Amino acid sequence: MRQARAWQRMLSGRRLDLLDPTPVDIEIEDIAHGLAFVARWNGQTHGDWPYSVAEHSLLVEHLLGRLDPAAPPAARLAALLHDAPEYVIGDMISPVKAAVGPSYGELDERLQTAINLRFGLRAKTPEALKRQIKRADRLSAWLEATRIAGFSTAEANRFFGRPAAGLLDGLDLTLRPPATVRAAFLARHRELMSARDV
Numbered sequence: 001m002r003q004a005r006a007w008q009r010m011l012s013g014r015r016l017d018l019l020d021p022t023p024v025d026i027e028i029e030d031i032a033h034g035l036a037f038v039a040r041w042n043g044q045t046h047g048d049w050p051y052s053v054a055e056h057s058l059l060v061e062h063l064l065g066r067l068d069p070a071a072p073p074a075a076r077l078a079a080l081l082h083d084a085p086e087y088v089i090g091d092m093i094s095p096v097k098a099a100v101g102p103s104y105g106e107l108d109e110r111l112q113t114a115i116n117l118r119f120g121l122r123a124k125t126p127e128a129l130k131r132q133i134k135r136a137d138r139l140s141a142w143l144e145a146t147r148i149a150g151f152s153t154a155e156a157n158r159f160f161g162r163p164a165a166g167l168l169d170g171l172d173l174t175l176r177p178p179a180t181v182r183a184a185f186l187a188r189h190r191e192l193m194s195a196r197d198v
Helices: 028-036 053-067 073-080 094-100 102-118 127-147 153-160 178-197
Strands: 007-009 015-017
Touching (some): 028 053, 028 178, 073 127, 127 153
8 A cells, every 4th residue: 555645845846754854854945935825813814915924923033022132043033933834734723733633733843843953943942932932922812813813802811811011012913915924034034043143
């Protein structure tokens, strides 16, 4: 019996094995392209463009900087790449992840490890940093939920926690075409990689 194909051909020409991903098959251009075309909230957002995982990732990285202005470039890079596996496995809303079970999490973890190693991060994100990124992620989810996904403030507070006063001041969401978001993601990745090399 023939084994099912478990790899995906990327636009860079790389062949990524989803069951056993290696850092050498990870390219930032593939990640940026994929994330710019993956819609958050299953596409159920207001506006003329989907709100992409790439846009969300940029916001989470920015919010980590607000939560910890002294965060080093490596921490901010980890925040930018926190959802990078979704460039191949897509973005599932939490209720669907729960229904799929642990296999989704295992696949996500294998991909995240390969991505981290590819860009010079620790294979496993340290727990303290993971908690900081999760906090930024929840702030982002609250903002997205109330601004573009149709949640009331009370609902968002219940699901994502009430943001501390001032943390989201001056922030708004702008939906942009995928090509624009892709370019912004790549530019921020370059900046953070250069800052680490200084």
